[in-house]
Amino acid sequence: MDLFGHVRCFVAVAEERHFGRAAARLGMAQPPLSQRVQRLEKELGVRLFERTSRSVTLTPGGALLLDQARALLAGTDTFLAAARRIRDGRTGLLRAALPSGTAAEPVAAILAGLHHRQPGLEIELHELSTAEQLARIAAHELDAGLVHHPCDTTGLALGPVLRRELGVLLPPDSPLAARADVPLSALTGHDLVLFPRKDAPALYDELLTTCARGGYTPATVRHGQGDRFVRGLLHSVRAVAFAPPDLPYPAGGSGPDIVWRPLTGAPLAIRFSTAWPQDRAGAAVTAFADTVLDVLRDTPGVSADLPPSPLHLRPASEYWL
Template identity: 65%
Template sequence: MDLIRHLECFVAVAEESHFGRAAARLGMAQPPLSQRVQRLERELEVRLFDRTSRQVTITKAGLLLLPEARELIARSEALLAAARRIRDGDSGLLRAGLPPDIAGDTVAALLTGFQERCSGVELELHELSTTDQLARLAAHELDVGLIHHPCDVTGLELGPVFRRDLGVLLPREAEAARSAEVPLSALAGFDLILFPRADAPVLHDDLLTTCARGGYQPPAVRHGQGASFVRGLVLSGGAVAFGSRDAQPAGPDADLVWRPLAGTPLAWRHSVAWPPGHGDTAVRAFSDAVTHALGTTTDARPDTPTRPMHLRPAAEYWL
């Protein structure tokens, strides 16, 4: 049984309250329409209409099922429309994820670059953690995303990996702020402001493991991501935060300084990710726009990772 076609017959009769008018609306004869409605009733095991020689009245069961039928028809039409756009190489809408640490200048450059490359496609950006992006990609609620590594990339296709070396944002009066480069061990005694572990578990544990190996084990880890919130915590004097060079304070700042880490032990690693077989024109345009935006607004550079880019069985560092 063609469920959608039978539902269209049900909805037409329900809205017209007349088999003849419904048949004319659907461009078919009345007997086949009646037969389809009757078959749908048998399949659903409910009576949808009370019929007399003079009128057709929708039943209570029919009224309850009518909204569901309309929704299924609408979703079917949306699916067919999306399939046509994909077949033609233009999906019309690209749902993309970006991590919260991407700076505003980079987002602006990305939007401009994407429109130059793919002007006929609407780019719908979502600020999402790597964990949320992976979940939405798996659920087909996202078409493409810029994710942090390492993470579980099983079943995804990846674009080039880019690296942004991390420095430290710390109070100006801190002794470590007097150095041109700050070794991790010089941060001893400071709490660390870090994104919640649930946002990117492997990256979170990797970062803390590297800190521990470098002689820095923060007394406490405070969770924060918004630039203003993080700056407020650092201004309290008892905490530091890691960030790339583009995250340093704009203009003179009397209270905070950004310093590179000695030996560049920490970095954000990004790549664009998408489900297999979904690398159409719009996805490629997004990947190219991300590459250009990172290259022009940050100090990101192509990276050939020597460490695993996937979820490992167990983390080395636990709080």
């Protein structure tokens, strides 16, 4: 039995004191309305109305149940309205993640954009590596994220892939700092500072493979992510690191003790996109994907990855072909 529908019929008849008017109010014919009320009385074991040819009045039992019936309908309407808001992304919880080291400005802009798009949405934002994001998405602990490619995208839907070129960070006293741009092969003899491989194994392997193809195979790969830690390694162990043009210093410019220079031919880039489970897309996830895209495509050095290339899984990694 459709309890909600039958109770709505009961309340309409009780308030109208007339089956014909109640049927018109509900947009249905009178015979089905009468049948629903009779069915409800049978299921409850309570006679709800006294009926005569001229009037319809509540029985004592019907009068006692009317307030509870109204409360049931109000609670159900509230429940359904909340469900619709969650379905439409206008309220509820979005669990999302951005990569480790994302700058403060884009984080703030993404949060502001989400609040503008979905004012009632509660946002639980995490800082996670690509590997951690993929694991949490697979475990249904994360609704969406921003991942670095290449990575295993099985079962995921992806937003547009963006590309951000990488340059090289050097100590200001390095002879390479005098160049307008630096070929990869010129980095021979320098150690390389990279993020830990576990954070994005396929990207890590791809960067090293591209370096080797460009004539640079570092004798030692050191791991670090924090700006101060990386700066210390660059000065103390004759190392270099790769970074986008505005991190940590403006393109072609110098900070207190670090110089950024572009790589000749722009051989290295970070590719990234939003990602979410193919079977769990919704308005909140769409708002996250659209907001991240709007913010990041306006970031210096970011462009669309054109022409789009498919990801091909290889035994130890994935590569863009």
